[in-house]
Amino acid sequence: SAVISQKPSRDICQRGTSLTIQCQVDSQVTMMFWYRQQPGQSLTLIATANQGSEATYESGFVIDKFPISRPNLTFSTLTVSNMSPEDSSIYLCSVGRDRESEQYFGPGTRLTVT
Amino acid sequence: KQEVTQIPAALSVPEGENLVLNCSFTDSAIYNLQWFRQDPGKGLTSLLLIQSSQREQTSGRLNASLDKSSGRSTLYIAASQPGDSATYLCAVRLIYNQGGKLIFGQGTELSVKP
Numbered sequence: 482s483a484v485i486s487q488k489p490s491r492d493i494c495q496r497g498t499s500l501t502i503q504c505q506v507d508s509q510v511t512m513m514f515w516y517r518q519q520p521g522q523s524l525t526l527i528a529t530a531n532q533g534s535e536a537t538y539e540s541g542f543v544i545d546k547f548p549i550s551r552p553n554l555t556f557s558t559l560t561v562s563n564m565s566p567e568d569s570s571i572y573l574c575s576v577g578r579d580r581e582s583e584q585y586f587g588p589g590t591r592l593t594v595t
Numbered sequence: 596k597q598e599v600t601q602i603p604a605a606l607s608v609p610e611g612e613n614l615v616l617n618c619s620f621t622d623s624a625i626y627n628l629q630w631f632r633q634d635p636g637k638g639l640t641s642l643l644l645i646q647s648s649q650r651e652q653t654s655g656r657l658n659a660s661l662d663k664s665s666g667r668s669t670l671y672i673a674a675s676q677p678g679d680s681a682t683y684l685c686a687v688r689l690i691y692n693q694g695g696k697l698i699f700g701q702g703t704e705l706s707v708k709p
Contacts, residue, residue, distance in 0.1 A: 482641075485638075512695050514696060514697075522701075523684065523699045523700060523701045523702055524639075524684070524686075524697075524699045525699075526696045526697070529695075529696060539696075571636075573638055573639070575639075575697075577695055579695070580626050580627075580688060580695040581626070581627065581646065582644075583629060583641045583644045584629060584641070584686075584688075584695075584697060585641060586631075586638045586639035586640075586641075587638050588637060588638040589636075589637065589638045591636065
């Protein structure tokens with residue numbers, strides 16, 4: 482298994498500002514994912530961030546709005562840019578060794594945009 | 596497009612009852628299926644992972660089955676306890692998605708009454 486931490490755990494931000502969320506894993510992992518969970522909804526993948534390559538974004542998500550960094554095999558950041566109230570969600574980091582293995586999730590970052 | 600559906604959306608049972616949560620998916624070309632538990636305001640905890648070649652997996656009081664051809668999985672919880680109260684999510688990993696992303700259902704919110 483993998484132990485994943487996220488910072489911050491929660492934040493309240495003003496409209497138009499940006500927030501960077503950090504994800505730290507206790508072991509080296511190849512696959513890292515960022516998900517969003519809007520209030521009362523299930524999880525939606527934002528992007529896949531594999532080390533050594535550019536992040537791959539899902540339909541409806543763009544790099545200018547959600548830039549991602551993956552500098553090494555244990556760390557990644559997701560920035561939510563130019564925030565609006567619609568960005569209020571829980572953002573979750575997830576990791577997996579490969580497609581055959583379990584995927585593990587961090588505790589999430591609860592973002593409220595006012 | 597893969598769609599994952601979970602029925603029921605919510606379930607309330609008395610303590611000690613055995614129960615079954617259902618998950619269905621529209622595209623049988625999956626690599627594996629994973630069941631998660633999510634406590635309110637928290638991240639996801641992995642419960643069981645079933646590979647496409649497997650029929651079931653067991654962990655303690657939990658048993659998950661997979662019928663890939665019919666697009667169904669069930670999570671059986673034996674002798675339910677109040678501590679089992681949470682939202683249960685199933686997610687599938689597509690066989691042709693090299694990125695390994697998960698497609699999630701909407702979840703079943705379980706409440707076990709003492």
